[in-house]
Amino acid sequence: xxxLEEHLDDFDAVLPHLLxxxxxxxxxxxxxxxxxxxxxxxQAVLEDLENAFSNKSGDARExxxxxxxxxLPSKGQEGFEVRELLGPTxxxxxEEHLTW
Numbered sequence: 001x002x003x004l005e006e007h008l009d010d011f012d013a014v015l016p017h018l019l020x021x022x023x024x025x026x027x028x029x030x031x032x033x034x035x036x037x038x039x040x041x042x043q044a045v046l047e048d049l050e051n052a053f054s055n056k057s058g059d060a061r062e063x064x065x066x067x068x069x070x071x072l073p074s075k076g077q078e079g080f081e082v083r084e085l086l087g088p089t090x091x092x093x094x095e096e097h098l099t100w
Contacts, residue, residue, distance in 0.1 A: 003019070003023060006022075007022060016063055017066070017067045020064070020067035020068050021067055021071060023045065023068065024067070024068050024071045026045075027045060027046065027082055028072070028073060028079035028082050030042040031079065031081055031082035031085055032078070032079055032081070032082075042085070043085075046085055046086065046087065047087065049064055049068060050086070050087030050090055052064050053065065053089055053090050054089035054090075065093065069094055069098065070098065
C-alpha cells in the first residue's frame, strides 16, 4: 500500500508500468533482506504476480512480463536470488524467453 500511495502522490493516477517497476525494486530489496528467511508479505506479492501472469488477460500478462520480469536483476547482479522465489509460470517464462 505505501508504494501505491507514494505513486498516487507523485502522479495523481495509477500508471501501471511505472507502479510495477516500483514493485520490482521493492521485491528485489525484500528478497535480499529475507536472505532465505520466510517473508509472508513478499510471498503474497509474488503469488499475486504469478496469478496475474498465468491467469489473467493478455494485458495483465504483458504488464507483468514487461514491467516486472524483464526488470529483474541479471545473472551476476545483486538481487538475482529473487528469481528463485518466482512461481512456476513466471520461472518458465524467464527460462524460455529471457536469456540474461
